[in-house]
Amino acid sequence: MIAQQDSHKIEARPFAKQEYTQAELITCVASRLLEDNRSVLVGTGLPMIASMLAQRSHAPNLLLVFEAGGIGPRIPELPVSVGDSRTFYKAVAATSMHDVMSACQAGYIDYGFLGAAALDAYGNINTTVIGDWEHPKVRLPGSGGANDVGSFCWRTIFIMRNQSTRTFQSKLDFITTPGWISGPGARERSGLPHGCGPYRVITQLAVYGFDEHTKRMQVVSLHPGVTLEDVQANSEFPILAPAHVPVTEPPSPEERRLLREIDPRGIVLGR
């Protein structure tokens, strides 16, 4: 399964006079990245809600695919596992991991979501171990499907609800899943499929992309009330920024209404 652990939750600074929560903002940003008539490999938690929100707003024909075998379900309520029977409820197919992962490797899957304990400037992530691999300080679940998402999906979107100097690291203890590895051309030289890789990183502070020439992270937009100084203070590595940085569009009333419909009990979004 796609790792979603938030093992180092930090309290993000409150936004000024906002009506929406941080989780709602992140989910809406993620949702808007998903274009209609495309496919997305979905994990549990926020990515699931973002994908469901996209389907109920601008992308009704977004194809949801789950690594354990669910393809194109009409999800009745939030699944707690990527193999939960809700992931193949009224689906077009309840198939195997081999089938889904082969589709990913063959190039059918446009978007993939990833979360992580830590990420570096190239979008490489660690979900395996904190400290030494043989004598771990903290043992995390490992790759699960994360390495497969990061290797195969055309565009990988990262959700990190806890950006800080502990999670945005200069050097990872372990590279579980490939981002741009060490810069332009590194993925292809390593043997990964050509032309795919990290696309966006969404945190509680900002939205990031990757610089075309260096493949290092750069700011795409700052969430309302957040400054470039805030962004840099919460990262071990320097983050690039263009001359003009727009503000992230907050959730609309309609998006918030749909989110309450999707997660009425606030299981993932909280209340």
Add this chain to the structure above:
Amino acid sequence: MERNIPILATGSGELVGWRDPDENRAWIRENKPRGLVDKRMSVREAVERFVPDGAYLALGGFGHIRTPMALIYEIIRQRRRGLVIAGKTAVHDIDLLIGGGCVKKVECAYAFGHELRGLSPAGRRAVESGEVQVVAELSNAAYQWRFLAGMMGVPFMPVRNMAGTDTFEKSSAIQIKDPWSGKPVILVPAAIPDVTLIHVPRCDRYGNAQIDGIPVEDIELARASRRVLLTTEQIVDDDEIRDHPQRTDIPFYIVDAVCEVKYGAHPTLMPYLYAFDEPHIQEWLQQAKTPQGAQAYLEKYVHGTADFSQYLELVGGAATLKRLEQIEQNKGRQT
């Protein structure tokens, strides 16, 4: 085309479960009956006969979906030791086995976590203390392609994931130059588990089994394994299987034991039949926060019960099971 194929990189992880394809063919010829044999037996007998200490063991389903819990409890009850576990999305299954002291090594695609329910205290504690050793890493797709190679009787499978990462470096895979494209390609070695445990909704007495919903990787895993132990919600007549032969996911000749255990996946989810027993899963996760708590849980529910039916009574019996059936079978009608 390249005439000399160079090895570009070699993973340093321990090679778990690989066998020479000819050695395995000979073993299959000798040990797997091709005739229809009645394989019905108790869970106790299946574990006694087919799960030795130190076995390389794989669990079907998906961590807490269609998990073969009755067999897992019996392995703990019989105090098996030194097991090597295929951590292929291992969740509640491996957690209990580790808590029961049965596990020595894990090859890890996903383990020590419970997806949305968080990290697993028992698994983490065992790895961080060195009681359980992680001997290799890989991804979910890489693991199931190891089983695919095992099923096919070939020594390895070429794949295009894991390149450029520590996941590859700690795996048992190697990387060569693809003789056709000239690009680097990774070869994952075949995996042949000594024993695989799978829970299914129905099968006949010979082991012809149907799975409802997603088979996950059980098609490949079962065929790759030397011994396959099935628990089933229901044993049906052979004719019922033959009426719908397109529905047979696992054919009899790869199955070694058939154990009828209704609710045999409790407290995990059985698609279309019963939901997670969320309070019970939470009870384990709470208790597992300390070694004493984990032991108390296992004393009460596993060692303190003679078999799975006693366990079901202890978790609430018919009332609990009816509630779980209603939740799962009403899915989609609530919203």
